[in-house]
Amino acid sequence: MSQDITLENHISLIQIELQKNDFKRALDLCLVALDSFPSNPKLLINCGNIFKILGNSSRAEDYYKKSLDYFESKEAYNNLSVIYIESNKNEEAIDMARKAIEIDPGYEDAFYNLSLAQHRQEDFNNAIKNADVCLNMNTNHDKCMLLRYRISQDICDWKSLEHHEEKIDSYIGNGEEHPFLNISRTKNEEINLKVAKTWFVKNITNHSRHKISNIDKKIRVGYICGELRNHPTFHLLKNIFKFHNRIDFNIYIFSYNHDDKCLKDIKQNVDEFIDITTKNNLETTTILKSYDLDILIDLSILIPNNRMQALETKPARLIISYLGYPGTSGADFYDYIITDEIVTPESSQKYYTEKFLYMPGCYQINDGVRKFDKLKTKKSDYEISPDTSVLASFNQAFKIDRAIFDCWLKILYTCENTVLWLLEENELMKKNIHDYAEKNDIKKERIIFMKRLNREDHIERLKHVRLALDTRIYNGHTTTTDALQCAVPVICLEGEHFASRVSMSLLKNLKLEDLVASSYEDYVTLSKKLLTNDSYYQQIKNKLTDEGNIKEFYDTEANVKNLEMLLKSVSMN
Numbered sequence: 001m002s003q004d005i006t007l008e009n010h011i012s013l014i015q016i017e018l019q020k021n022d023f024k025r026a027l028d029l030c031l032v033a034l035d036s037f038p039s040n041p042k043l044l045i046n047c048g049n050i051f052k053i054l055g056n057s058s059r060a061e062d063y064y065k066k067s068l069d070y071f072e073s074k075e076a077y078n079n080l081s082v083i084y085i086e087s088n089k090n091e092e093a094i095d096m097a098r099k100a101i102e103i104d105p106g107y108e109d110a111f112y113n114l115s116l117a118q119h120r121q122e123d124f125n126n127a128i129k130n131a132d133v134c135l136n137m138n139t140n141h142d143k144c145m146l147l148r149y150r151i152s153q154d155i156c157d158w159k160s161l162e163h164h165e166e167k168i169d170s171y172i173g174n175g176e177e178h179p180f181l182n183i184s185r186t187k188n189e190e191i192n193l194k195v196a197k198t199w200f201v202k203n204i205t206n207h208s209r210h211k212i213s214n215i216d217k218k219i220r221v222g223y224i225c226g227e228l229r230n231h232p233t234f235h236l237l238k239n240i241f242k243f244h245n246r247i248d249f250n251i252y253i254f255s256y257n258h259d260d261k262c263l264k265d266i267k268q269n270v271d272e273f274i275d276i277t278t279k280n281n282l283e284t285t286t287i288l289k290s291y292d293l294d295i296l297i298d299l300s301i302l303i304p305n306n307r308m309q310a311l312e313t314k315p316a317r318l319i320i321s322y323l324g325y326p327g328t329s330g331a332d333f334y335d336y337i338i339t340d341e342i343v344t345p346e347s348s349q350k351y352y353t354e355k356f357l358y359m360p361g362c363y364q365i366n367d368g369v370r371k372f373d374k375l376k377t378k379k380s381d382y383e384i385s386p387d388t389s390v391l392a393s394f395n396q397a398f399k400i401d402r403a404i405f406d407c408w409l410k411i412l413y414t415c416e417n418t419v420l421w422l423l424e425e426n427e428l429m430k431k432n433i434h435d436y437a438e439k440n441d442i443k444k445e446r447i448i449f450m451k452r453l454n455r456e457d458h459i460e461r462l463k464h465v466r467l468a469l470d471t472r473i474y475n476g477h478t479t480t481t482d483a484l485q486c487a488v489p490v491i492c493l494e495g496e497h498f499a500s501r502v503s504m505s506l507l508k509n510l511k512l513e514d515l516v517a518s519s520y521e522d523y524v525t526l527s528k529k530l531l532t533n534d535s536y537y538q539q540i541k542n543k544l545t546d547e548g549n550i551k552e553f554y555d556t557e558a559n560v561k562n563l564e565m566l567l568k569s570v571s572m573n
Helices: 007-019 023-036 041-053 057-068 074-086 090-103 108-120 124-137 142-154 158-169 179-183 189-203 232-237 281-290 346-351 402-414 427-439 455-462 478-485 502-509 520-532 534-545 556-572
Strands: 219-225 249-255 272-275 293-298 316-321 336-339 355-358 389-393 418-423 447-450 467-469 490-493
Touching (some): 023 041, 041 057, 090 108, 142 179, 158 402, 189 346, 346 355, 389 520, 402 467, 478 502, 490 520, 520 534
Parallel strands (some): 219 249, 249 272, 389 467
């Protein structure tokens, strides 16, 4: 029968189903067409595209590669580039994008993918070059403009950020801006919600929802995470699992992109550890459904290579967002977000698609091990004189904006015997920061870029810091916690959305409200006071080391019990 249908008719029927978003029917028709036209590149690429939409990237890759056996298509090469970017195979992605460009030197999307893969590799010079090529071809290439903005954040090119701000604002509501980018550039919760909701609608495919019925008396809780490695999220939650109540709970971990060296203690404290690193979204969905979970806690919402596509099928009775993303997902399948009354006051509920589950203190469960042990190093080991006061911000470059950096320069200007330690991210960032400082009468030698270290050495270095300076729109999370655990005071600004209120929550729960500044001027004044008033400084240090003051904050076991009470309450409901 299909032999009587022309290729054009096959393609037309497939397109009708695609327009109706009936991807499974479209796939069936595509496979039928291939029975009659097995070497047709267009059908093979169509089949790959549909498998990609359905979350089966490995099958999509197979069909794109097969199409190239018959015809060297720029679309097939470019689509393979997308798949490799999503699976963090950036070298392969670069190779595919370049092959697409060889076929068509004016192929905007291939230049975008090339730039994106280079950005993932932190090859900023080439990423900028190829993003600019794309934008010179098409100034309205919204994905590339958003990428170019993020690159500018990563290298602290504030002039470029300000130049592109109006253009970026025009994309609000079109579904292209990633929510993570939005919360790092604006504190407006209404805009944060709009961006998150439209991104979800555009980027997460709707599936039929799975119904769960658990007859087991135990509450079956799954954690899904892509950051069980030397990563801030891991350092926050690594001790949670050993305190879980295993009488009332079955605990499962679904993990991807992990480091086996970090897993020994975790594995022995859960009922089962399931590696989903190599699983596509469809396979992940099937695995999750098989566990009949009462609650699934997503610790890695919206990170690169997240599993939102699998979670959208509702593979657990309740799905909860926690720790990994300080804001709303905009999605309708997250039932709750675990938070606290400081980072998300009740007035913020209208800007969230998730209901609030309030922890009684800070929403973060912080590692209970304090770092007050004796120093093993001297300032001279870091080429700093003993009488020099060290300011530090070990936050990522994208969190540093012009407004907060201006505050830091004022502090350096008014307190002469000081230096500022920043995390060394890339050479362009260093140059831009140093150039800006010297234009504002601060010698570049006073801003010192420190290399990334293993965690033990990082903590040791941090103990030499007199005062930690928090960022403005997107606070330090684990970064702030690290400083406080070393009894290093942290200065922060009052925030207006979740990402800018995290440090405030940490400080207030440590009874250090004095370190929360209400304005830029207050921020500078407080910093100067902590640098010059030794008596006041010691008062703050005492609060950070006094067991009576900090015991509750660092009581991981008690905080896990608080978490379990929340999980029990929503499970019963």
